[in-house]
Amino acid sequence: xxxxxxxxxxxxxxxxxxxxxxxxxxxxxxxxxxxxxxxxxxxxxxxxxxxxxxxxxxxxxxxxxxxxxxxxxxxxxxxxxxxxxxxxxxxxxxxxxxxxxxxxxxxxxxxxxxxxxxxxxxxxxxxxxxxxxxxxxxxxxxxxxxxxxxxxxxxxxxxxxxxxxxxxxxxxxxxxxxxxxxxxxxxxxxxxxxxxxxxxxxxxxxxxxxxxxxxxxxxxxxxxxxxxxxxxxxxxxxxxxxxxxxxxxxxxxxxxxxxxxxxxxxxxxxxxxxxxxxxxxxxxxxxxxxxxxxxxxxxxxxxxxxxxxxxxxxxxxxxxxxxxxxxxxxxxxxxxxxxxxxxxxxxxxxxxxxxxxxxxxxxxxxxxxxxxxxxx
Ligand code: MG
Numbered sequence: 001x002x003x004x005x006x007x008x009x010x011x012x013x014x015x016x017x018x019x020x021x022x023x024x025x026x027x028x029x030x031x032x033x034x035x036x037x038x039x040x041x042x043x044x045x046x047x048x049x050x051x052x053x054x055x056x057x058x059x060x061x062x063x064x065x066x067x068x069x070x071x072x073x074x075x076x077x078x079x080x081x082x083x084x085x086x087x088x089x090x091x092x093x094x095x096x097x098x099x100x101x102x103x104x105x106x107x108x109x110x111x112x113x114x115x116x117x118x119x120x121x122x123x124x125x126x127x128x129x130x131x132x133x134x135x136x137x138x139x140x141x142x143x144x145x146x147x148x149x150x151x152x153x154x155x156x157x158x159x160x161x162x163x164x165x166x167x168x169x170x171x172x173x174x175x176x177x178x179x180x181x182x183x184x185x186x187x188x189x190x191x192x193x194x195x196x197x198x199x200x201x202x203x204x205x206x207x208x209x210x211x212x213x214x215x216x217x218x219x220x221x222x223x224x225x226x227x228x229x230x231x232x233x234x235x236x237x238x239x240x241x242x243x244x245x246x247x248x249x250x251x252x253x254x255x256x257x258x259x260x261x262x263x264x265x266x267x268x269x270x271x272x273x274x275x276x277x278x279x280x281x282x283x284x285x286x287x288x289x290x291x292x293x294x295x296x297x298x299x300x301x302x303x304x305x306x307x308x309x310x311x312x313x314x315x316x317x318x319x320x321x322x323x324x325x326x327x328x329x330x331x332x333x334x335x336x337x338x339x340x341x342x343x344x345x346x347x348x349x350x351x352x353x354x355x356x357x358x359x360x361x362x363x364x365x366x367x368x369x370x371x372x373x374x375x376x
Contacts, residue, residue: 001035001036001037001044001074001075001076001110001111001114002035002036002037002073002074002075003033003034003035003069003070003072003075003080003107003110004034004035004036004043004070005033005034005070006031006032006033006034006061006066006069006070006103007031007032007033007376008029008030008031008058008061008062008066008376009029009030009058009375009376010027010028010029010056010058011027011028011029011030011049011056011372012025012026012027013026013027013028013052013336013339014026014335014336014337015145015335015336016145016147016334016335017158017334017335017337019337021147021148026052026053026055027055027056028049028050028051028052028055028056028339029049029050029056029057029058029061029099029102030047030048030049030372030373030376031047031048031049031061031102031103031105031106031376032045032046032047032106032373032376033045033046033047033048033069033103033106033107033110035110035114037110037114039113039114039116044110044113044114045110045113046105046106046107046108046109046110046111046113046360047105047106047109047361047363047373048102048103048104048105048106048107048109048283048316049102049105049283049339050098050099050101050102050283050284051098051101051102051281051283051284051311051312051314051316051317052312052313052314052332052335052336052339052340053254053281053284053311054095054098054284055095055098057095057096057098057099057102060095060096060098060099061099061102061103064096064099065084065096065099065100065103066103068083068084068086069083069084069103071083072084076111077104077107077108077111077288077289078289080103080104080107081100081104081107081286081287081289081290084100084103085100085286090260091260093257093258093261093286097257097258097284097285097286097290098257098283098284100286100287100290101281101282101283101284101285101286101287101290102283102287103287104283104286104287104288104289105283105287105316105361107287108122108123108287108288108316108361109316109360109361109363110360112359112360112361113359113360115359116359117359118319118355118356118357118358118359118360118362119316119319119323119355119360119361119362120135120318120319120320120322120323120355121135121323123288123319123320123323123324124323127292127323127324129323129324129325133325135322135354135355136322136349136352136353136354137318137321137322137326137328137329137352137353137354137355138327138328138329138351138352139167139169139318139328139329139330139331139348139351139352139353140167140168140169140170140171140200140225140309140328140329140330140331140351141162141165141167141169141170141171141331141332141333142170142171142313142330142331142332142335143158143162143170143171143172143332143333143334143335144158144159144170144171144172144173144185144189145172145173145176145335146173146176146177146185151177151181151185152184152185152188155172155185155188155189156188156191156192158334159188159189159191159192159193160192161333161334162192162333162334163192163193165333165347165348166347166348166349166350166351167331167333167348167351168193168195168198168350168351169193169197169198169199169200169225169351170189170192170193170198170199170200171199171200171201171202171225171228171330172185172186172189172199172200172201172202173201173202173203173204174186174201174202174203174204174215175202175203175204175205175206175207176204176206179211179214179215179218182201182215183218186199186201186219186222186224190222196223197223197224197225198225199222199224199225200224200225200226200227200228200251201219201224201226201227201228202228202229202251203215203227203228203229203230203231204229205229205230205231205232205233205254205255206231207230207231207238207242208231208238209231209237209238209241212230212231212238212241212242213241213242213245215227215230216230216242216245216246217245219246219248220246220247220248223248224248224249225249226248226249226250226251226276226277227246227248227249227250227251228250228251228252228254228277228279229251229252229254229255229279230242230250230252233252233253233254233255233256234256234261236264236265236268236269236270237268239252239265239268239269239270239271240268240269240270241270242270243269243270243271243272243276244270248275249275249276249277250271250272250276250277251276251277251278251279251309252265252269252271252276252277252278252279253265253278253279253280254279254280254281254284254311256280256285257280257284257285257286257290258285258286258290258293258294259290259293259294259296259297262278262280262294262297262298263297263298263301266298266301266303273301273302273303273304273307276307277307277308277309277327278298278303278307278308278309279309279310279311279330280294280308280310280311281310281311281312281317282310282312282316282317282320283312283316283317284311288320291310291320292324295308295324305324305325305326305327306325306326306327307327308321308324308326308327309321309326309327309328309329309330310326310329310330311330312330313329313330313331313332313335313336313340313341314332314336314339314340314341315342315343315355315356315361315362315363315366316361317329317330318331318342318353318355319355319361322354322355329353331348331353337368338366338368338369338372339369342356342366343356343358343362343363343365343366344365344366344367345365346365
């Protein structure tokens with residue numbers, strides 16, 4: 001497969017179902033990558049985007065990585081990745097990892113369409129997974145961002161909608177409001193999801209050492225699913241100090257992007273392999289090849305694949321969780337429209353979801369997203 005054309009555009013995205021609520025100028029890149037392979041009389045086109053939370057990567061994609069990919073000749077996604085990374089020095093991951101991951105997503109979409117397979121099937125074939133294993137995975141609904149007004153009422157409404165959709169576990173955000181208000185927000189979530197271990201909280205890397213300690217003490221009795229992104233991602237000292245006094249599961253890794261950083265987290269972050277959760281985002285970690293390096297680096301050190309619950313909350317990550325038998329999938333049913341959540345008509349059965357069966361990632365089964373990619 002040869003990539004013959006690449007289009008990219010920056011798109012505004014919102015953390016809220018009501019996308020008129022501003023999200024600090026947050027953007028993502030969408031890309032369409034046309035190949036020289038023809039199926040049903042038309043060239044195969046792969047689509048991708050920069051996942052959520054780390055802004056569009058227009059300059060890096062257009063000036064650096066797209067030209068290398070266009071010049072690479074015949075490639076599969078792994079060869080394409082090597083071509084894109086040619087000449088890059090080790091370290092300094094910055095956000096070039098997101099630019100590469102965006103193109104990587106589109107490459108896998110195209111490769112699976114070329115084979116006529118849903119991505120999770122292609123990945124199982126390609127990486128020696130059990131082809132007969134069921135494709136469905138454990139999932140939780142993610143959302144619960146602080147509303148600019150009427151926060152608790154709107155949060156309660158959001159929790160009810162997620163419960164009605166069939167989710168049995170949920171993650172909400174804390175850290176953007178004082179701890180006392182965050183505890184009220186958690187109470188709201190616990191009302192809709194009362195089973196022990198059903199509510200996770202994500203502090204979005206906002207706590208300093210003191211705030212982290214206070215939050216950990218307040219959260220300890222609540223039986224949460226996990227406490228995520230506590231402090232600055234590279235502040236391993238605070239991370240380890242909190243882990244030493246918070247006995248329940250902690251989730252970390254969302255804002256780390258390489259196998260080298262993952263090893264540092266494991267060595268210095270105080271994480272416990274018997275209970276803690278790893279939320280590296282496959283798209284933000286240079287795409288699937290980089291993500292697989294992280295899994296390998298940590299499996300060698302005794303981590304289970306079941307500890308990996310990748311950040312993202314969209315269809316690409318759902319295929320990855322299914323194909324590699326990871327712990328479970330984040331789903332953003334309401335946040336980040338039209339990128340988050342499942343394809344149209346897909347449903348949740350007792351907290352489990354199955355990736356789409358259409359060839360590729362299945363973006364075409366999500367009308368609003370397909371229309372957006374169509375504009376490229
Ligand atoms: Mg997070």
